[in-house]
Amino acid sequence: xxxxxxxxxxxxxxxxxxxxxxxxxxxxxxxxxxxxxxxxxxxxxxxxxxxxxxxxxx
Amino acid sequence: xxxxxxxxxxxxxxxxxxxxxxxxxxxxxxxxxxxxxxxxxxxxxxxxxxxxxxxxxxxxxxxxxxxxxxxxxxxxxxxxxxxxxxxxxxxxxxxxxxxxxxxxxxxxxxxxxxxxxxxxxxxxxxxxxxxxxxxxxxxxxxxxxxxxxxxxxxxxxxxxxxxxxxxxxxxxxxxxxxxxxxxxxxxxxxxxxxxxxxxxxxxxxxxxxxxxxxxxxxxxxxxxxxxxxxxxxxxxxxxxxxxxxxxxxxxxxxxxxxxxxxxxxxxxxxxxxxxxxxxxxxxxxxxxxxxxxxxxxxxxxxxxxxxxxxxxxxxxxxxxxxxxxxxxxxxxxxxxxxxxxxxxxxxxxxxxxxxxxxxxxxxxxxxxxxxxxxxxxxxxxxxxxxxxxxxxxxxxxxxxxxxxxxxxxxxxxxxxxxxxxxxxxxxxxxxxxxxxxxxxxxxxxxxxxxxxxxxxxxxxxxxxxxxxxxxxxxxxxxxxxxxxxxxxxxxxxxxxxxxxxxxxxxxxxxxxxxxxxxxxxxxxxxxxxxxxxxxxxxxxxxxxxxxxxxxxxxxxxxxxxxxxxxxxxxxxxxxxxxxxxxxxxxxxxxxxxxxxxxxxxxxxxxxxxxxxxxxxxxxxxxxxxxxxxxxxxxxxxxxxxxxxxxxxxxxxxxxxxxxxxxxxxxxxxxxxxxxxxxxxxxxxxxxxxxxxxxxxxxxxxxxxxxxxxxxxxxxxxxxxxxxxxxxxxxxxxxxxxxxxxxxxxxxxxxxxxxxxxxxxxxxxxxxxxxxxxxxxxxxxxxxxxxxxxxxxxxxxxxxxxxxxxxxxxxxxxx
Numbered sequence: 001x002x003x004x005x006x007x008x009x010x011x012x013x014x015x016x017x018x019x020x021x022x023x024x025x026x027x028x029x030x031x032x033x034x035x036x037x038x039x040x041x042x043x044x045x046x047x048x049x050x051x052x053x054x055x056x057x058x
Numbered sequence: 059x060x061x062x063x064x065x066x067x068x069x070x071x072x073x074x075x076x077x078x079x080x081x082x083x084x085x086x087x088x089x090x091x092x093x094x095x096x097x098x099x100x101x102x103x104x105x106x107x108x109x110x111x112x113x114x115x116x117x118x119x120x121x122x123x124x125x126x127x128x129x130x131x132x133x134x135x136x137x138x139x140x141x142x143x144x145x146x147x148x149x150x151x152x153x154x155x156x157x158x159x160x161x162x163x164x165x166x167x168x169x170x171x172x173x174x175x176x177x178x179x180x181x182x183x184x185x186x187x188x189x190x191x192x193x194x195x196x197x198x199x200x201x202x203x204x205x206x207x208x209x210x211x212x213x214x215x216x217x218x219x220x221x222x223x224x225x226x227x228x229x230x231x232x233x234x235x236x237x238x239x240x241x242x243x244x245x246x247x248x249x250x251x252x253x254x255x256x257x258x259x260x261x262x263x264x265x266x267x268x269x270x271x272x273x274x275x276x277x278x279x280x281x282x283x284x285x286x287x288x289x290x291x292x293x294x295x296x297x298x299x300x301x302x303x304x305x306x307x308x309x310x311x312x313x314x315x316x317x318x319x320x321x322x323x324x325x326x327x328x329x330x331x332x333x334x335x336x337x338x339x340x341x342x343x344x345x346x347x348x349x350x351x352x353x354x355x356x357x358x359x360x361x362x363x364x365x366x367x368x369x370x371x372x373x374x375x376x377x378x379x380x381x382x383x384x385x386x387x388x389x390x391x392x393x394x395x396x397x398x399x400x401x402x403x404x405x406x407x408x409x410x411x412x413x414x415x416x417x418x419x420x421x422x423x424x425x426x427x428x429x430x431x432x433x434x435x436x437x438x439x440x441x442x443x444x445x446x447x448x449x450x451x452x453x454x455x456x457x458x459x460x461x462x463x464x465x466x467x468x469x470x471x472x473x474x475x476x477x478x479x480x481x482x483x484x485x486x487x488x489x490x491x492x493x494x495x496x497x498x499x500x501x502x503x504x505x506x507x508x509x510x511x512x513x514x515x516x517x518x519x520x521x522x523x524x525x526x527x528x529x530x531x532x533x534x535x536x537x538x539x540x541x542x543x544x545x546x547x548x549x550x551x552x553x554x555x556x557x558x559x560x561x562x563x564x565x566x567x568x569x570x571x572x573x574x575x576x577x578x579x580x581x582x583x584x585x586x587x588x589x590x591x592x593x594x595x596x597x598x599x600x601x602x603x604x605x606x607x608x609x610x611x612x613x614x615x616x617x618x619x620x621x622x623x624x625x626x627x628x629x630x631x632x633x634x635x636x637x638x639x640x641x642x643x644x645x646x647x648x649x650x651x652x653x654x655x656x657x658x659x660x661x662x663x664x665x666x667x668x669x670x671x672x673x674x675x676x677x678x679x680x681x682x683x684x685x686x687x688x689x690x691x692x693x694x695x696x697x698x699x700x701x702x703x704x705x706x707x708x709x710x711x712x713x714x715x716x717x718x719x720x721x722x723x724x725x726x727x728x729x730x731x732x733x734x735x736x737x738x739x740x741x742x743x744x745x746x747x748x749x750x751x752x753x754x755x756x757x758x759x760x761x762x763x764x765x766x767x768x769x770x771x772x773x774x775x776x777x778x779x780x781x782x783x784x785x786x787x788x789x790x791x792x793x794x795x796x797x798x799x800x801x802x803x804x805x806x807x808x809x810x811x812x813x814x815x816x817x818x819x820x821x822x823x824x825x826x827x828x829x830x831x832x833x834x835x836x837x838x839x840x841x842x843x844x845x846x847x848x849x850x851x852x853x854x855x856x857x858x859x860x861x862x863x864x865x866x867x868x869x870x871x872x
Contacts, residue, residue, distance in 0.1 A: 010448045010859070012441040012777040017470045022505045022515055025477040026294070036474035039776050040742070041529060051313040052322040054068055055396060056085075056339055057128040057164035058186040058230040058257055058300065 065120035080203040091342035110152035116360035124158035146181035167215035184229035191244035230255030257300040262343035265402040280419035323373035344401040452866035454811035458715040464773035472519035475528035503565040511572035522746035596653030662703035679738040701755030767809040780860030792842035
């Protein structure tokens, strides 16, 4: 990732996983997957666990 | 109160206030709060109706895309099928057209039978069940009032949920921790019940009523959970465990997944059987009356509830914690633990959790085990783009550097998609063991190839139809798991086997490119064995249709030092490797040479791209893919492409660098109806343009420039939110009769920026009638594009970044 003046860059919420070793790709969090999938597959997350979900249900 | 209201998105609806079990660790009946005694047994129709209305008005007011409602109790199944049908009907009807409804029920399971499951299938209600481990563990606490075990009935209920008919309803299992139970035994027993998701709950306790600690240690619960975590991690995380995933998420800058951990604001409300609103249920363990709000569904809106001090108190994040917690190194993952567990009579909730030492030890252990999480990743690294490149792309242009930033972002997208396919394919219960094994074998080959020759993985992922395959596979996994509408459930499973098996094809191609040995299975699709980016081996005289045939036949493929051996049944082929990579393979079948069909290339000075007529996932456009091109077809394409590229470089040079950098594939389409010029792009096929060979090179140049605009904008949308995705209105596009959704209008407008520019230039570089015709087209597209930009700008649905983007589009037209 280039280091530039924050005022002259447009920041995305897409996580940069280019440097994640292939062998560790599957250890990415489900949230990392969810965030990326939400950008490319907006309807993909019906089964996702909601943020701060009710503790006494699953 | 002077602070924004946090919309409530999760609702726990108590449909019955009593229970048919007498679990001695239950927070509803065995805690300080005894308000259940004064509640009606079952929820009334009036409370149901009013609750549904309140949720709908709240969702509409806050434009919520989705809400979750959990039917709870007591024991919700005691409400009976008829009442639960009423509840589900009211909720679905009230929210239809307003937002999506994730409807669930959490039960002890002892009453769950086919009648209930049929009802839940009809209304798409996901079912979660409480069970504390194997028989011995479960019998410690979860018994009937007369002491009988509930274990057999619960396991029978879980077995019913695990059948093909109802598997899609199975939400998961909740286990309340008792450190007297062996953790590995508990974990293994829960795994044997094949849940899609599990969580382990710390038993409710406060500083006034601390948890049982048989060994007298303040971290016994951490050790218990760590034993499971280590086993789970060593097994490759075979089942989703919410507590662990929440910690991992927050360690890498993500959100917490449970109210029991992390700093995410609570968006939860309880509605009791009498319509009373309550704060979070677990507060019952603090003191009598702790969850009370004094509000109810008949007299008060959910907005009013959202302003209650008790609700707001659980939305303060770091500011809502005591100093000890704020100073703690794991506070972003712990968040002070479950709110109720902080209670002390003297200081209320302004304390660390009574499980503080456990949480610190557990989170520290998870962090130590997850190297990526600890590599300075408190804030996740995300992609960025220079403002100059963003503006250039917004204006319809963008040079090679701008294109490179889009391409680099696609590397992340594709890696995530690949990982998601492998993870989901390995953990989805609808996938057979044989398919899972083949998937994991292919993954092993892929990682080995990339380790041997770094960059091979990214090179394979860069193929546009690998992303199409990944997205298709994820959608198939979801459909197959849901088992919706399939008259023959096995048909979906067979198609899914073919889709997941394609990873073997990708792995084999990667192994060939990386010169590593491999032994994988590859599905035979359309009578061919495919090697993405390289070509395909036609193994029979069957049709060359796409992967939807769902054929179960597989090929055994062995990549050795100098050849690839393909076996299908009793037949085998040997493909010499050096020639394969040089597009001149020697292929022998039992001594006879046959159908290797390589991917061919189109070349012009400064650009080379694949003319892709072999990939099984290339047929993803609204127009059908052309069959295998003959050598004369290739020659015509090459000739026209060279001329088109010359036209672009000479007269439209602003587009050439991005095209050269980003256009990797041209997918030939079958000729359009009545000679119509046709072309297309697909949202998931970044880097590819599909086209039927047009009549002349100038038209091909226009098609490439036009379609590549769609490719660029798709990649921009992968990076940035330019508009509100919940806005489902349709807008008039001047060039179409049918109104378009906002993204469709944006795509069309962005593409026609370039089309307008193209005709402006044509008017200048041509003469006579041709220039006059070009001028008319320029005026036509300029006016239509300008109108569309005004529509976009006035839609009210653009984000601030989207407004900047559209503003630049408008400037480009002036």
